[in-house]
Amino acid sequence: MAQDLTVGIAGLGAIGLHLARALDRGVPGLKLAAASARDRAKAEANVAGFKNPPRIVSNAELAACDIVVEAAPASVFEEIATAAIEAGRIFVPSSVGALLPRMHLVEKARATGARIIVPTGALLGLDAVRAAAEGEVESVTIETRKPPRGLAGAPYLEKNKIDVAAITNATRVFKGNAFDAAQGFPANVNVAAALALAGIGPDRTMVEIWADPGVTRNTHTIRVEAATVRLTMTIENVPSEENPRTGKITPLSILACLRGLTSTLKVGS
Numbered sequence: 001m002a003q004d005l006t007v008g009i010a011g012l013g014a015i016g017l018h019l020a021r022a023l024d025r026g027v028p029g030l031k032l033a034a035a036s037a038r039d040r041a042k043a044e045a046n047v048a049g050f051k052n053p054p055r056i057v058s059n060a061e062l063a064a065c066d067i068v069v070e071a072a073p074a075s076v077f078e079e080i081a082t083a084a085i086e087a088g089r090i091f092v093p094s095s096v097g098a099l100l101p102r103m104h105l106v107e108k109a110r111a112t113g114a115r116i117i118v119p120t121g122a123l124l125g126l127d128a129v130r131a132a133a134e135g136e137v138e139s140v141t142i143e144t145r146k147p148p149r150g151l152a153g154a155p156y157l158e159k160n161k162i163d164v165a166a167i168t169n170a171t172r173v174f175k176g177n178a179f180d181a182a183q184g185f186p187a188n189v190n191v192a193a194a195l196a197l198a199g200i201g202p203d204r205t206m207v208e209i210w211a212d213p214g215v216t217r218n219t220h221t222i223r224v225e226a227a228t229v230r231l232t233m234t235i236e237n238v239p240s241e242e243n244p245r246t247g248k249i250t251p252l253s254i255l256a257c258l259r260g261l262t263s264t265l266k267v268g269s
Contacts, residue, residue: 005090005262006033008057008065010080011072012043014242015094018251019069024050027255029262033065036072036080063087067261069254074098074186081105085114092117092257094250096193097182100202118198119257121250123191125233126198129224133199136227140199141206142178142192145170145219148211150244156184164211174209178202185209187245191220199224218247 007023007030009016016035023032024047034055037043047053059076060083062068068084070077070093077098084091085108093099096118109116120126129140148164151157151173157164162173174181179202181189189207196205212219217236224231237247260266 002029004029004031005066006031006064007067007069007258008034008036008062009054009069009071010036010059010062010076011070012037012046013071014240014246015251015254016069016071017046019071019254020047020050020054022251022255023258024052024054027259027262030067030258034062036062038073059083063089066090067092067258069258070094071251071254078102078105081116082108085109085116086112088113090115090117090261092119092254094119094121094190094254095186096121096190096197097186097188100179100182100193100196117257117261118194119254121190121194121247121253123194123220123222124235125222125231126194128229128231128233129195129198129222132224132226132229132231137200138225138227139206139223140195140204140225141208141223142195143208143210143221144189144191145210145212145215146188147215147218147239147244148213150218150239151185151188151209151211154185154188159184167211168213170210170212170214172208172210174207176207178205178207181207181209195222 032054034057036059043056059080063083067090070080074095077095148167178192178196192207196202219236221234240246
């Protein structure tokens with residue numbers, strides 16, 4: 001009988017703690033072994049009631065696990081990713097936007113035998129986009145609409161002195177490519193980064209970000225024009241109570257991604 005793959009989670013916030021609880025309840029072929037967090041005492045308290053509490057370790061020590069899931073602030077992304085990739089592990093990032101300016105990590109993974117697996121996250125249709133990208137693609141665009149508070153604190157807004165708290169009507173606050181969007185909105189455009197990696201790259205994937213007081217859900221509309229297909233897809237994600245920048249579906253998407261690593265039947269590419 002094959003041994004379970006061990007999982008380490010970096011960050012026990014809105015994404016990581018939900019994922020940890022699900023793994024502790026039991027997923028065939030997977031074992032939650034370790035977690036890291038900025039507040040170690042709080043993390044230990046959060047997992048104290050688990051059936052099998054994981055060890056609370058440093059970000060670098062997570063690399064002892066077979067799979068390292070990143071669910072931490074983008075500021076520590078490279079530390080977590082580098083340790084996991086240098087150790088040849090499976091690295092599953094939730095801060096996909098932080099990967100775009102660090103594509104050297106992909107080359108490092110190629111050298112060490114590590115794998116970087118990007119989950120679908122708060123998006124839909126990545127399988128269709130990947131399939132279309134095997135042929136000729138004319139354009140890929142994504143329009144993101146969020147309640148203003150879900151965009152607060154983004155570096156692009158602060159740099160351009162845009163006060164989203166003062167916005168009373170739907171307002172486009174950014175238009176550009178996915179690479180620039182990821183730098184300006186590191187906590188908000190992981191969906192755009194995943195779309196770019198699945199399709200025609202961050203330079204050609206175009207992004208619009210709207211602060212919209214009229215929406216209560218994080219809404220993403222994707223449009224793809226390709227030689228083989230025309231796609232228009234919209235998803236409305238319920239924001240997490242703990243972190244309005246994150247949809248409730250995100251930890252579930254990562255869980256589904258992890259299940260696919262060990263399941264006998266896997267649906268979708």
